[in-house]
Amino acid sequence: MNTTLFLQQLINGVSLGMVYAIFALGYTLVFSILGIINFSHSAVFTLGAYFTYAFMGLSWGFNGLLARQSLPLELPFVLAMLAGGVVAGLVAVVIERAAFKPLRQRGADPLLTLVSSLGIAVALVNLIQFLVGAEAYSYPSARVLGPLGLPPALNLSTPEAPLIIPTVRVVIIFASLIILALLVLLINATKVGKAMRAVAEDGTTASLLGINTDRIILFTFFLSGLIGGVAGTLVGLSVTITGPYLGISFGLKGLAVIVLGGLGNIPGAVLGGLVIGIAETFAPSSLKDAVAFVILFLILLARPQGLLGKAVVQKV
Amino acid sequence: MSAMLSVQNLTRTFGGLVAVNDVSFCVEEGEIFGLIGPNGAGKTTLFNLVTGLTPVTSGRQFYRDTETTRMKPHQIAALGIARTFQNIRLFGSLSALDNVMIAQHLHTRAGVFDGVLSTPRARSEERHVYDYSMTLLEKVNLASRAHQEARSFPYGDQRRLEIARALALQPKLLLLDEPGAGMNPNEKAELSDFIRHVHEEFDLTIVLIEHNVPMVMGLCDRIAVLNFGVLIALGTPSAVQNDPAVIEAYLGD
Amino acid sequence: MEGFITTYGFLMVTMTLQAMLALSLYLPLMAGQLSLASPGFYALGGFVAAVMSKSVFGFTNQQVFPLPLVFVEMAVAAAICAVVAILIGVPALRLRGIYLALATIAFVEVVRVVALNLEITGQAIGIFGVPQPFSRSFDYMALTLPMLLLAIFFVYRLERSRVGRAFSALREDELAAAAMGINPTRYKVLAFVMGAVLAGIVGVVNAHLLNTWNTRQGTFDVAILVLAYVIIGGSRTFLGPVAGGLLLTALPEVLRAAAGIQGLPAPVAQFLQDGRLIIFGVLIAVGTLFFPQGLITPRMFRRWRAAHPQPAAARRKEAQA
Numbered sequence: 088m089n090t091t092l093f094l095q096q097l098i099n100g101v102s103l104g105m106v107y108a109i110f111a112l113g114y115t116l117v118f119s120i121l122g123i124i125n126f127s128h129s130a131v132f133t134l135g136a137y138f139t140y141a142f143m144g145l146s147w148g149f150n151g152l153l154a155r156q157s158l159p160l161e162l163p164f165v166l167a168m169l170a171g172g173v174v175a176g177l178v179a180v181v182i183e184r185a186a187f188k189p190l191r192q193r194g195a196d197p198l199l200t201l202v203s204s205l206g207i208a209v210a211l212v213n214l215i216q217f218l219v220g221a222e223a224y225s226y227p228s229a230r231v232l233g234p235l236g237l238p239p240a241l242n243l244s245t246p247e248a249p250l251i252i253p254t255v256r257v258v259i260i261f262a263s264l265i266i267l268a269l270l271v272l273l274i275n276a277t278k279v280g281k282a283m284r285a286v287a288e289d290g291t292t293a294s295l296l297g298i299n300t301d302r303i304i305l306f307t308f309f310l311s312g313l314i315g316g317v318a319g320t321l322v323g324l325s326v327t328i329t330g331p332y333l334g335i336s337f338g339l340k341g342l343a344v345i346v347l348g349g350l351g352n353i354p355g356a357v358l359g360g361l362v363i364g365i366a367e368t369f370a371p372s373s374l375k376d377a378v379a380f381v382i383l384f385l386i387l388l389a390r391p392q393g394l395l396g397k398a399v400v401q402k403v
Numbered sequence: 404m405s406a407m408l409s410v411q412n413l414t415r416t417f418g419g420l421v422a423v424n425d426v427s428f429c430v431e432e433g434e435i436f437g438l439i440g441p442n443g444a445g446k447t448t449l450f451n452l453v454t455g456l457t458p459v460t461s462g463r464q465f466y467r468d469t470e471t472t473r474m475k476p477h478q479i480a481a482l483g484i485a486r487t488f489q490n491i492r493l494f495g496s497l498s499a500l501d502n503v504m505i506a507q508h509l510h511t512r513a514g515v516f517d518g519v520l521s522t523p524r525a526r527s528e529e530r531h532v533y534d535y536s537m538t539l540l541e542k543v544n545l546a547s548r549a550h551q552e553a554r555s556f557p558y559g560d561q562r563r564l565e566i567a568r569a570l571a572l573q574p575k576l577l578l579l580d581e582p583g584a585g586m587n588p589n590e591k592a593e594l595s596d597f598i599r600h601v602h603e604e605f606d607l608t609i610v611l612i613e614h615n616v617p618m619v620m621g622l623c624d625r626i627a628v629l630n631f632g633v634l635i636a637l638g639t640p641s642a643v644q645n646d647p648a649v650i651e652a653y654l655g656d
Numbered sequence: 657m658e659g660f661i662t663t664y665g666f667l668m669v670t671m672t673l674q675a676m677l678a679l680s681l682y683l684p685l686m687a688g689q690l691s692l693a694s695p696g697f698y699a700l701g702g703f704v705a706a707v708m709s710k711s712v713f714g715f716t717n718q719q720v721f722p723l724p725l726v727f728v729e730m731a732v733a734a735a736i737c738a739v740v741a742i743l744i745g746v747p748a749l750r751l752r753g754i755y756l757a758l759a760t761i762a763f764v765e766v767v768r769v770v771a772l773n774l775e776i777t778g779q780a781i782g783i784f785g786v787p788q789p790f791s792r793s794f795d796y797m798a799l800t801l802p803m804l805l806l807a808i809f810f811v812y813r814l815e816r817s818r819v820g821r822a823f824s825a826l827r828e829d830e831l832a833a834a835a836m837g838i839n840p841t842r843y844k845v846l847a848f849v850m851g852a853v854l855a856g857i858v859g860v861v862n863a864h865l866l867n868t869w870n871t872r873q874g875t876f877d878v879a880i881l882v883l884a885y886v887i888i889g890g891s892r893t894f895l896g897p898v899a900g901g902l903l904l905t906a907l908p909e910v911l912r913a914a915a916g917i918q919g920l921p922a923p924v925a926q927f928l929q930d931g932r933l934i935i936f937g938v939l940i941a942v943g944t945l946f947f948p949q950g951l952i953t954p955r956m957f958r959r960w961r962a963a964h965p966q967p968a969a970a971r972r973k974e975a976q977a
Binding site: 454455456475476477480481485486488492493494495496497501504505506508509511513514515517518519520521525528529532568572 | 809810813814816817818819820821822824825828829831832833834835836837838839840846850892
Binding site: 124126186193195200201202203204207210211213339342343350374377380384387391 | 690747748750751752754755758759761762763765766768769770772773876877880883884887888891927930931933934935936937938939940941942943944945948
């Protein structure tokens with residue numbers, strides 16, 4: 088493999104890995120607070136991509152209840168993405184209230200919550216299909232890059248080695264880094280972030296210390312939905328919105344990412360995302376989808392707690 | 404002839420904490436052997452090492468002539484060592500009867516197809532297991548509630564059920580981890596009688612962790628005292644009682 | 657009746673197969689192991705049937721496939737699945753809870769991608785024209801209903817045997833079970849292998865029933881669906897997964913049929929038709945709320961038994977007295 092191809096692939100890999108990481112962070116946030124895997128996250132992710140499309144004022148295809156309709160507003164891409172993320176976050180809040188809270192109040196088995204969140208995911212995915220059909224949608228790249236003053240491709244060539252990179256890849260990497268930085272800042276430097284960490288450490292103690300656990304959980308769901316929705320948009324930007332099932336296949340990889348990195352561990356999610364993203368990019372395309380899981384399987388056998396997870400000592 | 408159980412320079416560390424520190428002693432066949440010490444002295448850890456639930460950091464341990472240092476819990480159980488747990492680990496949502504029947508696993512052979520086809524072998528085994536389990540439950544006065552969920556039992560009954568379950572393994576060596584915890588003096592006296600009784604009847608060697616000093620003194624042939632993971636005294640109850648190191652450990656700060 | 661059988665024959669056979677698939681997930685769960693590997697073995701079984709019937713036995717789509725050969729395929733699929741299950745299970749069953757679930761999902765995905773790349777499994781297109789032993793879908797009932805009853809009988813008896821008790825002990829408390837002399841690895845792998853074999857056999861039948869087999873069978877979605885069967889049906893007794901498999905497989909079709917009821921307002925009918933999977937998803941979510949133990953719980957039986965004392969139990973009581 089020559090240097091040009093290597094660099095190109097590396098940037099593709101990092102870009103893919105960052106999106107995996109951002110998506111997986113949504114799982115991790117909820118997991119670290121509630122100790123459950125929220126399957127509906129993958130549907131919220133998909134919703135985010137669709138909401139952004141809607142907020143850009145683009146019109147739907149020929150199928151579904153909303154065929155050929157569009158919103159009477161035309162937000163620029165960045166604003167539409169943020170608005171889409173916020174709405175996705177609100178959807179996550181509704182899901183927490185409707186599906187998670189009732190089960191939590193009864194002290195239900197985490198497995199039950201997992202199945203419930205799965206039911207929500209199935210309902211949401213099919214709701215999307217019912218409303219706007221199963222076809223693929225994509226954001227017109229002129230409307231994405233134009234207002235940012237960016238060309239469709241960046242020419243980083245040197246006389247010895249030609250290197251042309253699609254701008255969206257770089258945009259995705261930067262956007263992901265910004266999200267990651269904001270998230271780390273939020274968790275480590277703000278009051279609500281400290282409260283989140285306290286609840287993650289021990290919900291009962293946190294509530295005894297006067298932290299409103301319920302509000303923190305709600306906020307965590309919002310945050311998880313927000314970054315999930317933005318991640319959905321970034322994936323839509325990178326490979327088009329392939330249909331209502333976009334998030335399901337992605338969701339599975341997201342799970343592999345957080346388990347690989349260590350459940351509930353933020354640096355672990357980023358590391359897991361990068362490992363899987365880069366490995367997939369360099370793998371032969373026919374084996375691409377298996378790479379994540381082969382890595383996951385092997386890592387779990389060597390380190391059952393994931394790359395950066397803490398080993399759990401069983402109490403006798 | 405070698406001792407029933409011997410541990411040699413046994414050590415276990417958790418991170419920086421030395422839970423069991425270079426402990427050596429032997430338990431002779433037929434003894435009731437007491438293990439006492441303040442909270443956190445490493446008594447339960449020692450039980451976990453002996454039964455293989457916690458891997459040994461260094462040192463060796465033997466059951467009769469068999470080295471058990473690296474053995475898995477089920478292999479150690481198969482040698483004839485049974486135990487109860489300080490924090491009661493019954494199979495909570497199963498019936499009392501099932502709890503005791505499960506513990507006869509090692510004394511039965513029926514495989515998947517024996518069980519599914521209910522072969523004569525499986526049927527006769529099941530009958531024996533059932534009868535023996537009911538006998539054991541009668542000994543601990545729980546036969547009339549054999550079909551109730553184990554977790555629905557009052558605390559004291561759960562302790563006794565756990566002993567019945569351990570006896571179902573038909574062990575030679577029985578390890579009891581604070582069997583009298585949470586009992587009042589009357590119940591403890593009854594428990595002492597019961598332990599003496601099973602010791603006779605089942606021809607057992609018993610190692611017992613207990614906080615209640617009078618109970619241990621009355622029951623045990625020999626006593627080992629642990630403090631901060633170190634064995635500080637070993638001997639007959641009266642010798643241990645007057646040992647200055649023991650008095651220091653219990654009365655000092 | 658004839659019309660009903662033509663319309664719903666396929667569905668009824670599928671219901672029995674899905675109930676068995678639910679049992680294949682329930683088997684490792686009996687030993688406390690949340691494995692989602694069933695669809696992987698199910699896919700494997702389907703490929704064994706498709707490849708054997710076409711390439712080994714040389715039958716074409718036009719010929720009637722002899723039933724005894726289906727049993728041969730089942731035996732081969734069972735053997736292959738058992739070997740693979742041991743190879744996967746021995747290392748993977750050291751993992752706990754969600755980690756094991758994910759590792760088994762990894763297996764399902766790897767099976768899918770391998771099949772996508774192999775010539776013999778027909779790559780992305782799959783294998784068409786798998787010969788059929790029966791001419792009508794409904795006739796498969798003659799095979800699948802006895803299979804389901806047999807599987808139920810197997811699990812029922814297993815739960816009441818020495819091995820079943822070892823499984824329950826592991827499910828309740830692995831460490832305590834080990835201290836009682838039960839070899840955790842051995843029994844966990846045994847439960848895993850039994851589930852794998854059952855899933856493989858279901859795959860064999862389904863490949864014939866569907867007339868085709870490809871990598872879209874036995875995916876992650878199936879794993880999740882089967883998990884829903886078990887959780888919604890009830891995971892503490894073998895009847896739970898069976899009920900869950902039967903009901904949840906029928907549900908979308910029931911909704912579709914409901915859409916055809918005369919006199920429904922058009923938008924309602926259309927929603928029942930096109931939005932039935934939305935309703936399906938909502939029902940799963942709502943089901944967990946109203947039936948946290950699943951539809952069928954052991955307590956129901958205890959209550960039933962208390963109300964109807966069985967002769968066997970009564971005899972035993974007399975013997976004690």
